[in-house]
Amino acid sequence: MSRPAIAHIRLNAFRHNYRVAKQMHGGKALAVIKANAYGHGAEQCAKAIENESDGFAVACLEEALQLRQAGIKNPILLLEGFFEAAELPEIVAHDLWMVVHAQWQVEILLAAKLAKPLHVWLKLDSGMHRVGLSPSEYVSAYAQLDQHQNVAKIVLMSHFANADNLSSQHTLQQIEVFKNTVACLNSQAYMADFSLANSAAILGWQAAKGNWSRPGIMLYGADPLMASDTKLRPVMQLTSQIISIRKITKGESIGYGSIFTAEKETIVGVVACGYADGYPRTATGAPAAVDGKMTRIIGRVSMDMLFVDLTDIPNAKIGSTVELWGDQVAANDVAKAAGTIAYELFCNTKRVQFSYSDS
Numbered sequence: 001m002s003r004p005a006i007a008h009i010r011l012n013a014f015r016h017n018y019r020v021a022k023q024m025h026g027g028k029a030l031a032v033i034k035a036n037a038y039g040h041g042a043e044q045c046a047k048a049i050e051n052e053s054d055g056f057a058v059a060c061l062e063e064a065l066q067l068r069q070a071g072i073k074n075p076i077l078l079l080e081g082f083f084e085a086a087e088l089p090e091i092v093a094h095d096l097w098m099v100v101h102a103q104w105q106v107e108i109l110l111a112a113k114l115a116k117p118l119h120v121w122l123k124l125d126s127g128m129h130r131v132g133l134s135p136s137e138y139v140s141a142y143a144q145l146d147q148h149q150n151v152a153k154i155v156l157m158s159h160f161a162n163a164d165n166l167s168s169q170h171t172l173q174q175i176e177v178f179k180n181t182v183a184c185l186n187s188q189a190y191m192a193d194f195s196l197a198n199s200a201a202i203l204g205w206q207a208a209k210g211n212w213s214r215p216g217i218m219l220y221g222a223d224p225l226m227a228s229d230t231k232l233r234p235v236m237q238l239t240s241q242i243i244s245i246r247k248i249t250k251g252e253s254i255g256y257g258s259i260f261t262a263e264k265e266t267i268v269g270v271v272a273c274g275y276a277d278g279y280p281r282t283a284t285g286a287p288a289a290v291d292g293k294m295t296r297i298i299g300r301v302s303m304d305m306l307f308v309d310l311t312d313i314p315n316a317k318i319g320s321t322v323e324l325w326g327d328q329v330a331a332n333d334v335a336k337a338a339g340t341i342a343y344e345l346f347c348n349t350k351r352v353q354f355s356y357s358d359s
C-alpha cells in the first residue's frame with residue numbers, strides 16, 4: 001500500500017474555469033500555466049484546453065519548451081521574455097511569443113539577427129514597479145520596435161499590483177497611466193491589441209478589459225477576491241487519510257513544541273500529510289474535512305504528518321479520508337490560516353501522488 005496523500009486534479013474543472021474567465025472578460029484569454037500550472041501539472045492542464053485555448057502564458061523558455069515537446073501547438077507567451085540574447089533563436093524556432101519588459105531587452109531585440117520576426121508583448125510599468133518599461137521608455141521603445149524587421153506584431157500590456165483589493169484606487173490609476181501612455185504612441189497604436197487583466201481584474205474591474213485577458217489563479221478555482229458566490233470550481237483536491245487515533249486527557253499536549261494542550265478530553269487523529277508535501281507548517285487552526293465533516297488542524301504540522309481534532313467526529317477511523325483543501329475546504333481558507341495565499345499552497349504541493357481525472 002502506498003502513502004495515501006493524493007492531489008486529485010480535476011481537468012474538467014480547469015476547463016470550466018477557463019470558459020468562465022473567457023466569457024467574463026470577453027475577447028481572447030491566455031491561460032497562465034507558469035510554474036507547472038501553479039503546481040497542477042502544466043502539460044495536463046494545457047492538453048485539457050488545447051482545442052479551445054487562445055494561448056498559454058509561462059514564465060520562461062524552459063517551461064514553453066516542455067509544452068512544445070508535449071505537442072502543444074497553441075501560442076505560448078513567455079511572461080518574462082528572454083534572459084539572454086542566446087535564447088532568441090530558440091524563441092523564433094519554436095514560434096513563441098515574448099514579453100519585452102526592460103530597456104536592455106529592447107536593445108538586444110533591435111540588434112539581433114533573426115530568421116523570422118517575433119511577436120512581442122510590450123510591457124508598461126503602469127505602477128506596479130516590478131518589471132515593465134516606464135511610460136517614457138515605453139513610447140520610445142514602441143517607436144523603435146513598430147515596423148522593425150525583427151518584430152511581427154506588438155501587443156500592449158501591463159500588470160496590476162492591487163487588483164484583488166476592490167477598495168484600492170490603484171488599479172484605476174494604473175489603467176489611467178496605461179491609457180495616457182498609449183495616447184502618446186503613434187497614430188496606428190490605438191488599433192493594437194492590448195492586455196491588462198489578471199484573474200482579480202477579470203472578476204472585479206470592468207475598466208480593465210482589453211482584447212486579451214491573462215487569467216491564472218481563477219483557472220485553478222481559487223477566487224482572488226474571496227467571493228463566496230464564485231462560479232469557479234476547485235481543480236486540486238488534496239486528500240490523505242487518518243493513520244493513528246488517540247484520546248488525550250485535559251492538560252496533555254501533542255506534537256512538536258507541545259503547542260496544543262487539551263482543555264478537555266480530546267480525540268486526536270494523525271493524518272499522513274505534512275510540510276514536506278507542501279501543507280504549510282503555519283496552518284494550525286486551518287479547516288479540514290474528515291469523511292465529509294468539518295474540523296480543524298491542531299498542534300504543529302510536522303514534515304509528514306499533521307493532527308486533526310476528531311472529538312466531534314466519533315465515526316472517524318483509521319483510513320478515514322481527510323480533505324485538506326478542495327471542495328469542502330477552500331484553499332483560500334487554509335491559506336488565510338497559514339498567512340499565505342492559495343497560489344503558494346498549490347505551487348508548493350509536491351511529493352504526494354498526483355491523480356488526473358477529466359470527468
Ligand SMILES: Cc1ncc(COP(=O)(O)O)c(C=O)c1O
Nearest residue numbers: 032159198199200214215216217
Ligand atoms: C504578467 C502576468 N499576467 C497574469 C498573471 C496571472 O495572474 P493571476 O494568477 O493573479 O490571475 C500573472 C501571474 O503572476 C502575471 O505575472
